[in-house]
Amino acid sequence: MTARDTFAIALRGVATNKLRSALTVLGVMIGVASVILLVGVGTASSRAIESRINSLGTNTLTVLSTGRFGRGAASLGTQTQAANLTLADVDALESPADAPDVSSVSPVLSTSVTATYQGSSYTTTVTGSTPSYLGAEDYSVASGSGITTQEVQAHDRVVVIGSAVASNLFPVGSDPLGQTIYLGSATFRVVGVLASKGSSGLANADAVAIAPYTSVQDELTGYAASFTSLIVQARSASTINLAQSEVQSVLASDHDTTVANLPFSILNQASLLSAATATSSNLTDLLAAVAAISLLVGGIGVMNIMLVTVTERTREIGIRKAIGAPKSVILTQFLVEAVIVSLFGGITGVLVGLVGSKFRIDGSYPVIEPYSIALAFGVAIAVGVFFGFYPANRAASLRPIEALRYE
């Protein structure tokens, strides 16, 4: 009894009821394909999140006034009113003596307005800031130039617009540079167009208009408005935590409070990145768990079919035993049948997974991880052996006379 004979007999057994075998194969296939695809989707989405956060810059800190966001307001009580980010804070943070690891501080004054140009209108976020803002937020200028320090000091009504704003306001082929657009009721001259950053998922990073904070205060928010946030750029990604503690102590002394009672919250992009990565890796695990369940269900399908097969072929088992098949041969035969079914399921599942990854799922192409293919395929075979063993053992343990009497 060679391995080839065993395989040939088992294959004939599988082929005996083609539809039933095919449906069982389908069950395993769906399990394997869903493991591969869902792990791929999870990986793709966590990579997308990582790249979005990386594009925000991992060496920046965002200082938010807690009064505005309500963060920590309960413990701070009435202090929230006093916690405004002002130009004085910007100057203090830019002092090389107090904060040596801070390379730039950009105030952010943001508001939402409707931009119009010759009858086209588009709702966008207007960010009032300083020239360092573009660098801190990782924007690059596609045409024209960014805002300058002179323009900030002169309260010039100039604006750098995002690619989405440009494409929505201006007809295709026309040059927005030098044109005057309305932001709300005020006119601003377009001096630059930003390169597209793509959809960041959190907010459309291209639906922006960046102007000097002085002119935004003049025309849109009023002088009384304090900054929404400050973008603080550290000298490098490795000194970001150092920069964060310097920012905390500078702000604390500025506002006559302690670091612990600081009425601002500081978002560290690096910690945001690690939190987001952890979240998305949890998501991948969750998807993999769902897929694993479907693989398990496929395995139970194999067991079910093998039990039916053994019952149906009790007489055949009796005949084989009567003419001298040892227990081990019967066991092997049915085990190999189960493994053939799960092997087919595994192979077709991997193929379906690979083909499926060519399609966009949930906004991104699944990233095929070699480990997920190996895992899904391996588990499919293991499932065949595991769930095939009980029925095969039952077949092998049948007593020949009872098996022969079975109708």
Place this chain on the structure above:
Amino acid sequence: MSAALAPGGPGTGTGRPRPVIDLRNVVKDYEVGELSVQALRGVTLVVERGDLVAVMGASGSGKSTLLHIIGCLDVPSRGHYWLDGVDVRSLDESDLSAVRNRKIGFVFQSFNLIARTSALANVELPLLYAGVRPKDRRERAVAALEAVGLGDRIEHQPSEMSGGQQQRVAVARAIVTDPSLILADEPTGNLDSASSDEVMTIFSRLNDEGRTVLLITHEPDVASFAKRIIRLRDGVVVDDRRVTEVSSLPPRLDRSGEVHLPSHVVSLSRVAEPAHGTEPAP
């Protein structure tokens, strides 16, 4: 009472050849729920090499149980059984598989061929389990099929054959390992009389070639092919009649059939029909 010490046990040579079957006081009990049913109540039976034995009896007489024990499909509750000089009680399950494979050929009433599998593959199966190499397997299976006159049907599946042909495939499967004993459980029970005579003629020829055959039947016509007729009733042998000597020709076989086996057996009930074709090319 230890049967092993009984005088004239197997192997204690008196010059006579070792019997193929040697049963001593074999008892078989079945537990049916809380009831204990005694299917065999002490059967002692010796079958010599080359004999052609018919076991008769009404249903429930224990003849099937006897056949299962002789065929190592079941073990006696008490008593001893030597098959070809080997005490079957000393064998474990895998040894019994090997014994069934090499020493015994089975023919069943309902043919028991494996469906959707060619005649050749069915006949090859015992050789497969015996570990015979593929090339030898095929040669021996083809030879066995030719011996039962089915040399031209080797690729046919059971569903494409008549009952008589299927039973001849089963006979080919039984003889392919060259066993010392051929057991048949009502081999003609599902056949018309013409096919029945064909199959019995084959058994007669196989016996004439020196094989030991034991068959169960309740048809006197079938039993008339045997050299020895045993009757069972309620689990005991009530009659043991020898028709012809072990060494002589089987009763219903005439000299003419002995020389060469034609591919088709001319049944005794159809002698008037024109003869079938000659030996097909292998």
